[in-house]
Amino acid sequence: MRIAILPDEATIASVAADRIEALYQRKPEFVIGLATGSTPLPLYAELIERYKAGRLSFAHARSYNLDEYIGLPEDHYEGYANFIHRNLVDHVDFAPGAAHGPNAWTGDSHAAAAAYDQAIKDAGGIDLQVLGIGSDGHIGFNEPAGSLTSRTHVGVLTDQTRRDNSRFFDGDITAVPTHCITQGLGTIMEARENLMIATGENKADAVRELIEGPISQRWPATILQMHDNTIVLLDRAAASRLEMVDFYNEVWEKEQLPL
Ligand code: PGA
Numbered sequence: 001m002r003i004a005i006l007p008d009e010a011t012i013a014s015v016a017a018d019r020i021e022a023l024y025q026r027k028p029e030f031v032i033g034l035a036t037g038s039t040p041l042p043l044y045a046e047l048i049e050r051y052k053a054g055r056l057s058f059a060h061a062r063s064y065n066l067d068e069y070i071g072l073p074e075d076h077y078e079g080y081a082n083f084i085h086r087n088l089v090d091h092v093d094f095a096p097g098a099a100h101g102p103n104a105w106t107g108d109s110h111a112a113a114a115a116y117d118q119a120i121k122d123a124g125g126i127d128l129q130v131l132g133i134g135s136d137g138h139i140g141f142n143e144p145a146g147s148l149t150s151r152t153h154v155g156v157l158t159d160q161t162r163r164d165n166s167r168f169f170d171g172d173i174t175a176v177p178t179h180c181i182t183q184g185l186g187t188i189m190e191a192r193e194n195l196m197i198a199t200g201e202n203k204a205d206a207v208r209e210l211i212e213g214p215i216s217q218r219w220p221a222t223i224l225q226m227h228d229n230t231i232v233l234l235d236r237a238a239a240s241r242l243e244m245v246d247f248y249n250e251v252w253e254k255e256q257l258p259l
Helices: 009-026 041-052 080-087 109-122 159-169 185-189 201-212 220-226 245-256
Strands: 002-006 031-034 062-065 067-070 128-131 153-156 179-182 193-198 230-235
Touching: 002 009, 002 245, 009 041, 009 128, 009 193, 009 230, 041 080, 062 080, 062 109, 067 080, 109 153, 109 179, 185 220, 193 201, 193 220, 201 220, 201 230
Parallel strands: 002 230, 031 062, 031 128, 128 193, 193 230
Antiparallel strands: 067 179, 153 179
């Protein structure tokens, strides 16, 4: 795991976008995994700017969202496919039909989850997966106590997560769905690169466990310790409960030096 503690969200967005731009340069037909939530929004804004500046193109790329709520109308503003379209896909040059998400409207979400897992495999797997982290340590909607090797599946949203997400539903937790389809931890672990972003004090406990805790289904994101190409971009608030900040800063600075 490579860890960068950066001064602000703009710097995080820039460092994250550099990795996606580098991926585009070596593989224009890249497959990107997209996360929803507040955290990646500055990154998506930066990607739109770089697209407009001619620095990268999504014309040959495909995207696969991490998760989708079950139970919202398909055109609901907070549906995750709609979120991704509104905040990224509609502003860049993805080909029609190239942006994918779990289909939570088929009437058989278990079958839809399995089909989505297979679709990612059929696409050749995800080159780079953007990840946020929940305050309870989830990635995607893989909540505590789920299998660390799960495939894309129907999951339950804990009340902690529903409370965290109620800000998108006028503060009404009862409006937040109780179920979702989410890429599993085993699915996420097959991404060739994971790019985790965590900002804000609210994430400090989860970040401490992610980096310095034991691998445990109590904190599902800790499985990323077993991934050989994961980068974690943090602001100082999210990093505030880490024990070895000086060490991470030293390693990151040395990694930026030319060999
Ligand atoms: P957030 O959500 O970016 O809105 O904090 C992250 C997550 O729940 O994975």
